[in-house]
Amino acid sequence: MSEKHTQLKVSAIKDGTVLDHIPAQSIFQVIDILDLSHSENPVTIGVNLESRSLGRKGIIKISDRFFADEELNRIALAAPDATVNIIKDYEVVQKKKIDLPETVVGIAKCSNPMCVTNHQPVPTRFSTVVDHKKVKLLCHYCEKTTEEFIPLGH
Amino acid sequence: MHKSLISIHDFSKEEILHILEVAREMEATGSSKLLDGKVVACLFFEPSTRTRLSFETAANRLGARVIGFSDVANTSISKGETLKDTIKMVSNYVDIIVMRHPLEGAARYASEVCDIPVVNAGDGANQHPSQTLLDLYTILQTQGRLEDVTINMVGDLKYGRTVHSLLQAMSHFNPRFFFTAPDELRLPAEYKAFMDARGIPYKESRSLQEHLCDCDILYMTRVQQERFSDPMEYEKVKDVYRLERSMLQGVRDNMKILHPLPRVGEIAADVDDTPYAYYYKQAQNGMYVRMAIIAYLLGYK
Ligand SMILES: [Zn+2]
Numbered sequence: 184m185s186e187k188h189t190q191l192k193v194s195a196i197k198d199g200t201v202l203d204h205i206p207a208q209s210i211f212q213v214i215d216i217l218d219l220s221h222s223e224n225p226v227t228i229g230v231n232l233e234s235r236s237l238g239r240k241g242i243i244k245i246s247d248r249f250f251a252d253e254e255l256n257r258i259a260l261a262a263p264d265a266t267v268n269i270i271k272d273y274e275v276v277q278k279k280k281i282d283l284p285e286t287v288v289g290i291a292k293c294s295n296p297m298c299v300t301n302h303q304p305v306p307t308r309f310s311t312v313v314d315h316k317k318v319k320l321l322c323h324y325c326e327k328t329t330e331e332f333i334p335l336g337h
Numbered sequence: 338m339h340k341s342l343i344s345i346h347d348f349s350k351e352e353i354l355h356i357l358e359v360a361r362e363m364e365a366t367g368s369s370k371l372l373d374g375k376v377v378a379c380l381f382f383e384p385s386t387r388t389r390l391s392f393e394t395a396a397n398r399l400g401a402r403v404i405g406f407s408d409v410a411n412t413s414i415s416k417g418e419t420l421k422d423t424i425k426m427v428s429n430y431v432d433i434i435v436m437r438h439p440l441e442g443a444a445r446y447a448s449e450v451c452d453i454p455v456v457n458a459g460d461g462a463n464q465h466p467s468q469t470l471l472d473l474y475t476i477l478q479t480q481g482r483l484e485d486v487t488i489n490m491v492g493d494l495k496y497g498r499t500v501h502s503l504l505q506a507m508s509h510f511n512p513r514f515f516f517t518a519p520d521e522l523r524l525p526a527e528y529k530a531f532m533d534a535r536g537i538p539y540k541e542s543r544s545l546q547e548h549l550c551d552c553d554i555l556y557m558t559r560v561q562q563e564r565f566s567d568p569m570e571y572e573k574v575k576d577v578y579r580l581e582r583s584m585l586q587g588v589r590d591n592m593k594i595l596h597p598l599p600r601v602g603e604i605a606a607d608v609d610d611t612p613y614a615y616y617y618k619q620a621q622n623g624m625y626v627r628m629a630i631i632a633y634l635l636g637y638k
Contacts, residue, residue: 299438299460304419305442305446323442324442
């Protein structure tokens with residue numbers, strides 16, 4: 184199935200941001216990272232769409248919202264190969280690649296149950312490490328590695 | 338900007354060597370009035386009598402006064418005060434904070450919420466940098482050098498934080514390692530990767546006897562029950578190694594036995610009187626090294 188077909192399955196937006204090539208299993212993490220469940224703007228989510236490169240992918244369209252690069256870069260924690268399309272008047276006016284940030288503050292949870300960040304009101308802080316194409320998070324406090332991105336509050 | 342000692346990685350090779358040199362001065366001088374009028378807080382959010390006495394004696398021998406607590410029962414902390422509030426309050430009273438805490442990362446966090454130096458005297462299973470520095474001091478003292486030393490680490494190499502910190506700190510000095518452990522307590526892969534990346538030679542063994550005669554330092558560790566989630570796993574390995582006097586025939590003349598103490602059964606009492614036993618002196622060295630750490634972080638050395 185072609186990209187064109189997949190596009191048709193999720194309705195087009197007039198202005199806004201389209202996040203594409205999100206692995207199907209990461210889509211809800213991306214929603215958490217961008218805090219879209221509290222979004223005022225219309226959000227259209229497509230999951231388990233067929234994709235040649237990913238098998239099953241997800242797509243998120245947010246109408247009338249444009250994100251700062253540092254917000255978009257956080258998506259790399261869950262979907263390092265995601266692409267970003269900026270839409271103006273139904274046209275893609277800009278395509279962006281996301282870059283993995285070097286440090287991640289306040290959005291991920293440390294997987295170490297004995298970490299101070301899980302017991303005291305301390306904002307979490309990690310440096311990112313890429314190991315075998317997987318993003319891992321090295322905790323600034325307990326110095327342990329969190330293998331999977333876990334959004335705060337989970 | 339004040340400097341803290343939270344993790345052994347906070348000190349460069351040069352700083353490590355400087356601390357060891359200051360510790361040597363401290364050992365030669367004994368007591369002084371260097372920190373006359375200063376106040377050191379020793380905040381032990383979990384009890385550790387041995388470490389606390391060592392730090393408190395170090396502060397006293399420098400002429401400083403000591404305040405603090407040795408566990409949190411009957412303090413406002415047990416009533417739910419945040420770590421931040423405790424540290425903020427104490428930091429307004431004193432010149433430097435020494436702290437031990439059961440949570441990993443607690444000391445790093447404390448150092449970020451106050452404006453005075455913090456010394457990490459143990460944060461859970463994470464770091465205990467003064468132990469690492471006293472181990473280095475003791476290796477230097479017994480061998481006359483830190484470069485090209487062969488260290489046989491024995492016991493709990495999986496959970497033992499002193500082992501992990503020491504091997505990382507020794508990586509500055511071209512070491513060779515033997516890692517003696519039962520299968521259940523072998524050194525984790527991340528530390529082997531650390532050494533492979535630096536070209537540090539090492540060999541693993543299950544037998545205590547195998548490498549007794551070809552090492553300069555025999556670094557014995559205790560198997561700590563509290564690190565095990567599975568009590569069966571602990572029962573299987575707790576008595577796996579026991580060093581006895583009769584096993585020491587043929588060891589190198591310069592070989593010294595170190596142990597972070599307390600020991601359980603891994604070193605028999607008959608080893609204490611051999612010329613190889615060095616763990617009591619190692620514990621005493623801890624005091625000189627802690628004197629050096631406090632004096633350095635306060636800008637006196
Ligand atoms: Zn952590």
